[in-house]
Amino acid sequence: MSIRVTIAVDVMGSDKGPKSIISGAALSKERHPESDYIFFGDYNLINKAISEYSILKNCSEVIGTEFVVNPDDKPSSVLRKSKNTSMGEALDWLKNKKVDALVSAGNTGALMALSKFKLRTLSGISRPAIATTIPHANGEFVMLDLGANVECNTENFIQFAIMGSEFAKIILGKEKPKIGILNVGTEQEKGKLVLQEASEHLKKSYLSKQYSGFVEGDTITNGVVDVVVTDGFTGNIALKTAEGIAKLCSFYIKKMFLGNLLGKIAYLLIKKSLGLLKAKLDPRTRNGALFLGLNGIVVKSHGGADALSFASAIDIALEFSKEGVGKKIIKGLDNLKSSGDINID
Amino acid sequence: MSIRVTIAVDVMGSDKGPKSIISGAALSKERHPESDYIFFGDYNLINKAISEYSILKNCSEVIGTEFVVNPDDKPSSVLRKSKNTSMGEALDWLKNKKVDALVSAGNTGALMALSKFKLRTLSGISRPAIATTIPHANGEFVMLDLGANVECNTENFIQFAIMGSEFAKIILGKEKPKIGILNVGTEQEKGKLVLQEASEHLKKSYLSKQYSGFVEGDTITNGVVDVVVTDGFTGNIALKTAEGIAKLCSFYIKKMFLGNLLGKIAYLLIKKSLGLLKAKLDPRTRNGALFLGLNGIVVKSHGGADALSFASAIDIALEFSKEGVGKKIIKGLDNLKSSGDINID
Numbered sequence: 299m300s301i302r303v304t305i306a307v308d309v310m311g312s313d314k315g316p317k318s319i320i321s322g323a324a325l326s327k328e329r330h331p332e333s334d335y336i337f338f339g340d341y342n343l344i345n346k347a348i349s350e351y352s353i354l355k356n357c358s359e360v361i362g363t364e365f366v367v368n369p370d371d372k373p374s375s376v377l378r379k380s381k382n383t384s385m386g387e388a389l390d391w392l393k394n395k396k397v398d399a400l401v402s403a404g405n406t407g408a409l410m411a412l413s414k415f416k417l418r419t420l421s422g423i424s425r426p427a428i429a430t431t432i433p434h435a436n437g438e439f440v441m442l443d444l445g446a447n448v449e450c451n452t453e454n455f456i457q458f459a460i461m462g463s464e465f466a467k468i469i470l471g472k473e474k475p476k477i478g479i480l481n482v483g484t485e486q487e488k489g490k491l492v493l494q495e496a497s498e499h500l501k502k503s504y505l506s507k508q509y510s511g512f513v514e515g516d517t518i519t520n521g522v523v524d525v526v527v528t529d530g531f532t533g534n535i536a537l538k539t540a541e542g543i544a545k546l547c548s549f550y551i552k553k554m555f556l557g558n559l560l561g562k563i564a565y566l567l568i569k570k571s572l573g574l575l576k577a578k579l580d581p582r583t584r585n586g587a588l589f590l591g592l593n594g595i596v597v598k599s600h601g602g603a604d605a606l607s608f609a610s611a612i613d614i615a616l617e618f619s620k621e622g623v624g625k626k627i628i629k630g631l632d633n634l635k636s637s638g639d640i641n642i643d
Numbered sequence: 644m645s646i647r648v649t650i651a652v653d654v655m656g657s658d659k660g661p662k663s664i665i666s667g668a669a670l671s672k673e674r675h676p677e678s679d680y681i682f683f684g685d686y687n688l689i690n691k692a693i694s695e696y697s698i699l700k701n702c703s704e705v706i707g708t709e710f711v712v713n714p715d716d717k718p719s720s721v722l723r724k725s726k727n728t729s730m731g732e733a734l735d736w737l738k739n740k741k742v743d744a745l746v747s748a749g750n751t752g753a754l755m756a757l758s759k760f761k762l763r764t765l766s767g768i769s770r771p772a773i774a775t776t777i778p779h780a781n782g783e784f785v786m787l788d789l790g791a792n793v794e795c796n797t798e799n800f801i802q803f804a805i806m807g808s809e810f811a812k813i814i815l816g817k818e819k820p821k822i823g824i825l826n827v828g829t830e831q832e833k834g835k836l837v838l839q840e841a842s843e844h845l846k847k848s849y850l851s852k853q854y855s856g857f858v859e860g861d862t863i864t865n866g867v868v869d870v871v872v873t874d875g876f877t878g879n880i881a882l883k884t885a886e887g888i889a890k891l892c893s894f895y896i897k898k899m900f901l902g903n904l905l906g907k908i909a910y911l912l913i914k915k916s917l918g919l920l921k922a923k924l925d926p927r928t929r930n931g932a933l934f935l936g937l938n939g940i941v942v943k944s945h946g947g948a949d950a951l952s953f954a955s956a957i958d959i960a961l962e963f964s965k966e967g968v969g970k971k972i973i974k975g976l977d978n979l980k981s982s983g984d985i986n987i988d
Binding site: 370372433434435445448449480482485487489490514515516517518519520528530531532534535536537538539540541542543544545546547549550551554555557558560561563564565567568571572574575 | 778779794863875881882884892906908910
């Protein structure tokens with residue numbers, strides 16, 4: 299017996315349009331026959347798109363909504379008028395437990411604001427964070443926050459460490475994931491005061507044995523820690539810079555192979571391995587970041603996601619639903635709360 | 644007739660020790676016969692190291708100093724006791740115009756604090772910034788600040804834009820270099836308030852035609868602008884993350900070539916191009932960041948610089964001395980001042 303999982307899909311608000319979203323769902327369905335979808339958005343557009351994918355016919359429901367949260371809508375204005383938007387309705391379904399998870403490629407700020415408003419944060423968490431896994435030399439590490447909180451205080455950083463640790467336990471399968479705070483140096487007096495304070499707290503907390511201190515941008519890709527804690531501004535820029543540099547490397551490699559005849563012959567010899575490397579570096583295969591710290595599973599896809607990329611985001615939502623990540627985080631936080639050894643003003 | 648250039652070299656305080664610094668100077672001397680060196684640090688150690696390089700014998704002077712600024716010394720404590728340190732004495736020589744430029748692989752915070760104290764900032768500049776060039780798909784861009792200022796205000800960002808523009812004019816040879824502010828989105832309401840304010844000011848300033856608005860981490864590597872303005876915390880982490888990802892890509896490529904027999908054959912075919920690519924990605928060939936905005940040329944080398952890497956830093960100091968970068972920046976700032984169209988509170 300397989301457990302059915304129902305995913306709410308916000309079809310509107312992505313850069314590439316509803317078609318690539320539906321196409322992504324069809325791709326994901328091929329990999330996960332146990333999944334059902336509730337699509338939120340333009341009723342006719344969605345039904346037309348679904349009709350092109352026979353695989354979606356018996357596992358899809360469409361909830362027509364009149365409005366769309368646009369990429370340039372301010373979160374504050376979306377909070378006032380989320381009614382009958384694809385994002386707002388989908389979140390209501392998640393809130394009312396009519397679906398197991400939600401995936402959206404829409405406006406990140408609006409999605410986070412609405413998610414906080416409708417789902418509320420887990421008990422003990424003052425601000426949710428956006429988390430994802432990033433490859434390093436010998437595996438993957440978890441990084442958070444990636445953009446939910448432009449400015450953070452000491453308490454936020456400590457909570458990110460707690461959430462990141464619980465997340466990494468499940469996702470990376472590590473019993474005691476190593477945690478580091480991203481800074482401009484490893485010495486205690488380096489960087490911002492708020493980071494120094496958070497670091498001091500973590501050293502004295504129940505996480506002390508997992509806490510490795512400050513980490514830098516050039517060591518996180520060696521796998522020096524399993525969880526990298528940072529504010530949403532720095533995390534967003536570090537992640538995007540990493541993507542940019544990875545693309546630049548691919549560009550250089552391509553140029554090298556196509557530069558002369560020997561290169562072209564070498565390319566033919568190594569084509570298969572190169573394909574595997576390309577897949578490894580392709581951000582589309584890792585699309586999807588989890589909003590951690592909420593009463594519900596919300597996965598944010600890249601706004602510019604194509605079908606392959608959006609399918610990856612749905613995959614993550616499906617996986618998280620089955621793993622019961624949310625419940626495990628709540629349990630972890632309850633354990634923390636009862637241990638009472640973190641005392642933040 | 645070639646113009647002689649004298650470089651002050653702080654031999655102490657690097658991670659790899661004095662030998663690699665002297666060895667780097669010897670490498671640089673091979674490329675730049677017109678250079679002379681004044682080495683500051685342990686008299687006997689330096690003389691012993693120099694004796695191993697005949698090329699350095701007739702172009703070197705050693706100034707023995709008793710103390711060393713250590714990597715973990717706080718800038719504030721170094722300010723109180725810089726006398727008779729290799730860094731402090733070398734800066735005094737630069738201040739007194741007895742040398743044309745200074746190169747140090749020592750403690751960045753201390754070097755910046757001492758440089759500010761001894762050299763003073765250029766007229767109109769409230770805070771110097773650390774700037775370097777970074778490769779993109781079709782050339783290079785300038786990025787600043789890379790670590791001098793953990794927190795920045797609106798005025799600082801505008802001054803970084805001005806300094807970065809003057810720097811790029813010379814280094815990249817562009818008449819009107821395009822300027823962008825690094826942020827988490829391109830829309831005006833995205834990110835930190837201080838960045839939004841700086842952006843609004845630049846749009847109204849004499850730089851308006853060069854100013855392209857906000858740029859993101861994944862587009863700067865496409866060469867979307869010539870100058871990327873950011874605070875020292877974000878810039879440092881973005882640069883180091885870029886280095887980490889570049890190393891990771893190299894690691895993956897190596898693994899691909901050594902993975903099987905076909906890969907090894909392909910490697911032999913493409914060895915030469917791969918060597919060129921490696922050199923292009925090798926951060927050691929681009930070592931050296933300029934402290935912009937001071938009355939003197941100070942180049943900061945990576946603390947962990949080996950000989951090749953330190954030689955690159957000396958090369959930059961030599962190039963900047965010849966180009967008269969400092970004077971051109973002063974002139975640029977004077978032009979700005981007299982145009983009077985930037986009015987920051």
